[in-house]
Amino acid sequence: MESAEAMIAHIQGLSSTPEDLAHLHNLLKQSEDSLESQAPNLGPLLTQLDPSKHSLGYLYILEACASATWGEQENELVSTIAKFIDSCVTEQIRLAPEKFVSVCRKLKDETMQLQMPIRGVAPLRTAVRKLQPTSEHLTTLHPDFLVLCLLAKCYKAGLSILEDDIVEVEQPRDLFLYCYYGGMICIGLKRFRKALELLYYVITSPMSSMNAIAVESYKKYILVSLIHNGQFSNFPKYTSSVISRNQKNFCQYYNELATSYASGKISELQACLETYREKFETDNNVGLVKQVVSSLYKRNIQRLTQMYLTLSLQDIANTVQLNTTKEAEMHVLQMIQDGEIFATINQKDGMVSFHEDPEQYKSCEMIEHIDSSIQRIMALSRKVTAMDEQISSDPIYLAKIGRERQRFDLEDFDTVPQKFHM
Template sequence: MDSVEALVAQIQGLSSSPEDISHLHNFLKEAEELLLSQAHRLASYLDQLDPSNHSLGYLYILEAYTSAPISKEQASDLVLSVVSFINSCVAEQIRLAPDKFISVCKRFKDHVLLLQSPMRGVAPMLMAVRKLQLSSEHLTTLHPDFLLLCLLAKCYKTGLSILEDDIFEVDQPRDFFLYCYYGGMICIGQKRFRKAMELLHNVVTAPMSTINAIAIEAYKKYILVSLIQSGQFSTTFPKYTSSVAQRNLKNFSQPYLDLANSYNTGKISELEECVQTNTDKFEIDSNLGLVKQVVSSLYKRNIQRLTQTYLTLSLQDIANTVQLNTPKEAEMHVLQMIQDGEIFATINQKDGMVSFHEDPEQYKSCEMIEHIDSSIQRIMTLSKKLSAVDEVISSDPVYLAKAGRERPRFDFDDFDSVPQRFNM
């Protein structure tokens, strides 16, 4: 291909059928150097193509065009062009050149950040993720970029929409680390601490050959979220955690481990002293707000302990016991806990007394039954996935060769407890 004009003609003529697109793809691969050499003047050629009809050709030209340096003034127009392309392109065509599509989308993210307008990138990037995905179980390299834009734009609920997917396929380990880390931060922003714990735990325990900054920051937040959610933190790692993580993570997180130790005493004064000592470190890590929630959670935890001992208690006694300054502060904490469903109680405003009650949930409502059924269905699906993965690994030649090298000889007794498989 000796000119961009000729290539554009090929794109217009070879975009109507799968066979034509296959031929076009070969032409486009051969024309990559030509496109890069003409990157600065490709904008006019994009106007001659329809991103919905000529998706593959449009992608190749757009990727080459975005590879050239672009000023802040040009970035705004480029963002509009990329948004239009992402919304219009045909998924089957762009998946023929996923690296090109990923490159365009990542540059798009950089441009909206350059314009200090992450909100403009949230919806288009979600669309890009869905078009790149082969299924909702597939973690693409665009997932972390989408979640980062959600964080910066404070669109936490939009980010949650993608965190509901069960992920079983991952392209790159780094994508998984960032997906779980950013996802954990989004859940923290929505105060969904249980889900945040799950995601951050995945980062901390994921296989790693060397320690990385993502795992370190995730471990710090994991400590804080564990204290808020469950009121405790164990320094013992699960057995499947990499030895690298077990040896190194604690060394980078001492102020947070000290905080957990102070929390475990149940004494507000000790916890606040620890916070005061390490305030600068928490602030540098951008975790001071989360640390303050840890302090608040200890007040709540101590109030919850009172419900296990007393049926009624005055606001003044609650304030004195949990080291709050005034009965009014105690009242505000109790009211918030009642609203959040953390305790069941009523407050008599007249005499300032709090009456604690049993959990009224009988676990027999339609909503609860639907929730239990949904959980069972999800577990059954996961079980089937694990069985399928187990079968694939069990028949994988590489695995079998390695297992054979590690154990060259088997005894007949080894197979006594192995059940036979039958096709029914």
């Protein structure tokens, strides 16, 4: 068993070159059992190391320390881990990624235990970036970071990694959680289009059995579809049959809500809400369901803009089943502010005049927006082409294709009968 002094000396002397770090890594792996047994007494050793220079050794000792019981010193542990994440050297911690993930998850657990998730948001965002080879890689820390963002209501911080185009995934569960938590963050920011995109990935991904993540994603997808699109459409044929077979068992009341919404009648929708209120509350989706009801009012008002040039607030209230003209006015004002309709309200006589969309799509801002969208699509196209070329030259893929072709060799089939020749 190596002494603490000798271990510190090795860490300090073997943290410079890649060759030294490889040798140090072997020594540390051999000392894991020793570190674990001495975990409660290792804290003082960290003060002898510089996390910005001795990141690999510091990581091994810190992970062993974190496994011990800290009791009332949880705050100190959180601070120590946060400082390490901020100052550690990327090249060194990537030599032991599983240790780094373990330490980061300890930080997440402790901040949740302390009911201060916001303390883990910035460190875990840094950890994700340091663990990622590129911004296109999904790490196992992505879901942990997004959970803290949700608990701390730091939705914009979560959005910073949701804007990446992920193309490399190691574990399907990490992708499912990333998309589900990411979808919830986008819902919190009312970025419903992005939320639908993320939830869609969960539901349409291949799966051998129904899982809780897919069920919850399906429920939220229906609600967000109604809010954003005003309808819920069936999923494509390539969606796993597991979803189509089980959705009635787990999500039937959400399907009924969508059917009530499609009727366009507020009374039917509210009746459905009351019938299944307890289930929606159990799912923590009552807030979203209320937004669904609100969106139906908006859809009905939007239909009026297609039939009338002017309409009184009283007529709007009567037609869309609002209780008062004040409620009608508030809905119309909010829709004007959100750019969902184009109208003006005459306060004197309570009349609403509806207008055409004033956007001419020729302003500098709109041209820049279109150009940036085109550039992003072209970049994605290049990535897909590169991935296709990489897969096409993969030996394992080619070997499998070769075996499949042997099964369908043209010589195995009879020649086409003469009477069918064109």
